[in-house]
Amino acid sequence: MSKSPTVETSNPQVSAGTEVLLLRHPDLLPEPDDFGIQQAAHQDLSDGQVRIALEWISIDPAMRTWAAANPGRGKHIVPGSVMRAYGVGRIIESRNDTLLPGERVLGPFGLREQHVSDTTDIRRVLPHNLDPASLALGILGHIGLSAYVGMVTIAGVTRDDTVVVTSAAGAVGSIAAQIATRTGAHVIGIVGSAEKAELCASAYGLPHCLIRDSPDLEQQLRSLAPDGVDVFFDNTGGPVHDLVMTQMAIDGRVVICGTIALDSRSPGDGPRHERIILDRSLTVRGFLQSRYSESEDQALADLTEWHRAGELTLHEHIVNGLDQAPWALKAQLAGQHLGKVLIRVSPATDH
Numbered sequence: 382m383s384k385s386p387t388v389e390t391s392n393p394q395v396s397a398g399t400e401v402l403l404l405r406h407p408d409l410l411p412e413p414d415d416f417g418i419q420q421a422a423h424q425d426l427s428d429g430q431v432r433i434a435l436e437w438i439s440i441d442p443a444m445r446t447w448a449a450a451n452p453g454r455g456k457h458i459v460p461g462s463v464m465r466a467y468g469v470g471r472i473i474e475s476r477n478d479t480l481l482p483g484e485r486v487l488g489p490f491g492l493r494e495q496h497v498s499d500t501t502d503i504r505r506v507l508p509h510n511l512d513p514a515s516l517a518l519g520i521l522g523h524i525g526l527s528a529y530v531g532m533v534t535i536a537g538v539t540r541d542d543t544v545v546v547t548s549a550a551g552a553v554g555s556i557a558a559q560i561a562t563r564t565g566a567h568v569i570g571i572v573g574s575a576e577k578a579e580l581c582a583s584a585y586g587l588p589h590c591l592i593r594d595s596p597d598l599e600q601q602l603r604s605l606a607p608d609g610v611d612v613f614f615d616n617t618g619g620p621v622h623d624l625v626m627t628q629m630a631i632d633g634r635v636v637i638c639g640t641i642a643l644d645s646r647s648p649g650d651g652p653r654h655e656r657i658i659l660d661r662s663l664t665v666r667g668f669l670q671s672r673y674s675e676s677e678d679q680a681l682a683d684l685t686e687w688h689r690a691g692e693l694t695l696h697e698h699i700v701n702g703l704d705q706a707p708w709a710l711k712a713q714l715a716g717q718h719l720g721k722v723l724i725r726v727s728p729a730t731d732h
């Protein structure tokens with residue numbers, strides 16, 4: 382990763398902290414060299430604005446899409462701009478009548494230590510008793526909400542279902558699997574390594590986890606789901622998706638949450654599933670969690686209750702320091718993490 386020239390601040394006595402820029406659109410997967418670090422220019426607040434000191438920043442596979450030259454959806458990031466990322470921080474200065482210093486807020490504030498906001502990008506003001514605050518980027522944030530939308534709202538999982546979840550040791554996958562488990566369903570995870578299968582068993586109560594590269598994956602799945610798969614919550618797409626599709630039961634529901642195994646520029650050819658979808662009366666539905674904001678309050682209430690009851694947990698993979706964010710993203714996309722990847726912006730941040 383290259384170090385960009387330091388930007389002059391309008392008040393060199395006051396540091397606005399570090400920020401991570403996207404230097405160029407990645408070829409395919411973002412590399413640390415695609416990013417640069419600089420010291421941010423201090424900016425005085427205007428009326429209505431607040432200054433937020435970031436505490437936790439979420440590293441998400443979606444950053445691969447956001448950094449791309451043609452993201453397909455969402456905003457195009459111009460090289461030289463601060464990289465987009467969701468974070469949680471405290472308001473440390475305010476010229477806003479309703480948002481006062483001390484409040485904790487959540488939003489797409491970017492890979493930076495401090496953010497000046499006109500408050501339009503503040504997605505939620507967090508409850509004072511939220512502890513730890515990183516929950517708002519995990520079980521009680523976009524991760525838990527994505528799992529909820531896919532497993533509850535779309536799939537309508539029931540105790541009679543046999544459920545398959547890909548990337549089941551990951552952030553969304555582990556919550557989706559636990560939601561299905563608490564419902565009483567028979568849940569089968571698919572993961573990238575034996576270590577991840579072990580995490581699923583010990584931390585998430587998921588005893589049936591298959592390794593996606595196993596040569597006999599199809600036979601293993603068939604023996605765990607002899608009557609077929611009723612709900613397929615897919616985080617990856619690609620060859621494992623193709624295999625699970627052949628094992629779907631009549632009236633099965635296929636929920637497409639993510640396609641990390643595909644090259645988004647050119648996904649390549651795959652088997653044709655039309656006959657399977659028709660013959661077995663399958664419902665196939667993709668979703669973007671951000672389009673389900675109307676039902677967010679109910680989803681958050683349920684996720685909070687289940688978390689308090691000890692039915693949902695999420696392993697956190699914490700990386701210290703904002704300058705490590707480009708490496709954390711690379712490692713996440715390669716699957717070299719367990720659970721939710723978070724940047725602890727300041728080592729002093731409590732947990």
Ligand SMILES: NC(=O)c1ccc[n+]([C@@H]2O[C@H](COP(=O)([O-])OP(=O)(O)OC[C@H]3O[C@@H](n4cnc5c(N)ncnc54)[C@H](OP(=O)(O)O)[C@@H]3O)[C@@H](O)[C@H]2O)c1
Pocket residue numbers: 441442443523524527548549550551552553554571572573574577593616617619637638639640641642643668669670671713714715716717718720721722
């Ligand atoms: N639809 C929505 O609104 C929404 C919202 C949030 C996230 N998502 C999507 O949900 C998925 C999971 O997100 P997350 O934050 O929970 O990430 P994550 O699962 O914690 O991390 C990504 C995982 O993907 C797996 N993976 C990486 N390359 C792969 C490949 N070539 N083939 C198969 N698996 C591969 C790895 O798991 P293994 O090592 O276990 O294989 C890796 O750990 C992502 O695709 C993300 O884009 C969608």
